[in-house]
Structure formats: C-alpha cells, structure tokens
Amino acid sequence: MRGSRLLLILAVALIAVLPLIAPWSKTFLVLALAKGLAVLGIVVLLRAGQVSFGHALFFAASAYVAAFAARALSGGELITLLVIGAFGSGVLGLLVGLFVVRYRYIFFGMLNLAFSMVFYAILEKFYHYTGGSDGLTLPRPTILGVELERQPFEYALFYVALGVAVVLTYLVHRYLRSAPGQALAAIKTNETRLEYLGVSPRGILLVAYVISAMLAGVGGVLAAAMQGLVTPEYAFWVRSGEFVFIAILGGAGHVVGAFAGALVYEGVRMYAAAYAAGMWQLLLGAALLVIVLFASEGLVGLWRRVRGRVVAAGRVAP
Structure with a gap:
C-alpha cells in the first residue's frame, strides 16, 4: 500500500514537472486531465455495472455554460467558471438521471446516448x-483575479487542472469506499438485496449519476478554457465512446485508471496522428483489443500483475 502511494506521488510530481521541461506538453496534459475527469465519472457508474454512452452530454453542457458565463462576465474567473460549469452539469445530470436510473445495462447506455445526441442536434x-x-x-478568464497572457495562462491552467484532478480523484476514492459507494457496488451484484435492506437502488444510482455528471462537467470547462472554443463536437457520440474507451484502457476498477488511460490515449493519439495520420484509429483499436484480450483489468490491472510477479520473484530469490 505504501509503495502504491509513493508511486502515485512520484507520478503526480513527474506530471507537474513535465511542462517545465517540455513546454509543448501543457495543452496535451490539460486535455488528458480534462478527459480523465470525465472518465472518472464513467468509472463511478461502472462501479454499479452501468455504462453511459452519452456522457459527452455533460462534458459539452458545462463547456457551453462556461462560455455563456464568460461572455456575460467579460472573461470571468476560472474558478467561478468551474463552479458554474459543475453546477450546471449537476442540475442537468439530476434531470436526466431521474429518467435514466429506472433502467439498467444496454437500456441505460442507449438512453444516455439518445439524450446526448438530442443535445448535439x-x-x-x-x-x-x-x-x-x-x-x-470562450474569452480567456482570469486566474485568482490576475489577467495572464497566453503562455502564462496555459501554465497556470495546467496546475489548476492538476490540482483539481488530484483533489477530485481523492474525493471519489473516498466516496467509493464509503457506505453509499459500497451500496453502489451492490447494485451490480444483487440489487434486490438492497431493496430488502430498505435502501433505494434508484436513489443510490441517482446520486452517483449526478456526481458523475459534475465530474464530466469540470472536465468540459477545463478543456474549453484550454482550447478557447466550444463546439457541438463536444457532445457528439464519438466523444462519449472515447470516454468509455479510455475507461476500459485505463482499468475500470480503479480511479487512477481514468487518468492513466487518458494520458496513454492522448499520447498515442497525438503521435499516431502526427506519424500515421491515416491509421491512428487502427492503432488505438489494436491497443484496445490487446487490453481486452490480455489485460482485461486495463493498464492499472496490468501494472498490479507485473508488480506482484516482481515482488514474488524477489521473495523467492533469497
């Protein structure tokens, strides 16, 4: 356990230092962190055995809310936009969730997709x-009341995104280990037992759905702030599929997998698009196929398996 925590701290420290060594990585890392937050919302729902194929709805809705707010406030404050975007996506998540939490599995996933495509239209x-x-x-917002030029703004935005990602990941980790989080897992295994205990599965799933929507909303605002532009493509079904792809790639059973998958996905996509523009989708599809066939628990599960073998070999060696 201590070794895992130390590794996570080192990984966060490495990510924090990377833009200082390679300034070009700022945009790549902010977009990866933004998508990682949306995927973290997918991971919350996967704990209940439900897959949303329409979570780009909340990613886009919060980005548009932030764009409208920034225009009204002549740029506004980044933290304010994050709060407004998260609140807007949370309210939308509540309205949509009241309907979709009555369904399970493929019906749950397809209804989310339908809502997302209606919003796209x-x-x-x-x-x-x-x-x-x-x-x-989206006009460039201030950060803590300070107006920054483009380059300093991107650095500041990156560290805000990193800090927000670390805090929200910890909070989601605590939530999944709490009683509501355990009840969420019970929906996947035996929903009827929850009803016998007097716990409403729909209520538990609705709370998780709103949390998931707000996580996607925070990611949408960060992506919009970095790109300075919000388009309907944010809500397109391909973006929703992207989030599910990253969740599987990183490891759906662990909160860290959301960001591991997002970083690898964005990295492969960036280099593949640069050096193999006509076949980068093929490379990503092949990577997913390998993960599904040989590492069903994703990158995090693969790392645990390798670490376990190394530790076992170390114990046997003496």
Missing part, C-alpha cells in the same frame, strides 16, 4: 444562440 440547429457548427469562443 440542439447545438447544431440553434445557431443564433450556440454558433452552430462553428461553436462559441
């Missing part, structure tokens, strides 16, 4: 308000 058609396919620009 609204963003495309109501171009007088949303900018249509061109999207909306």
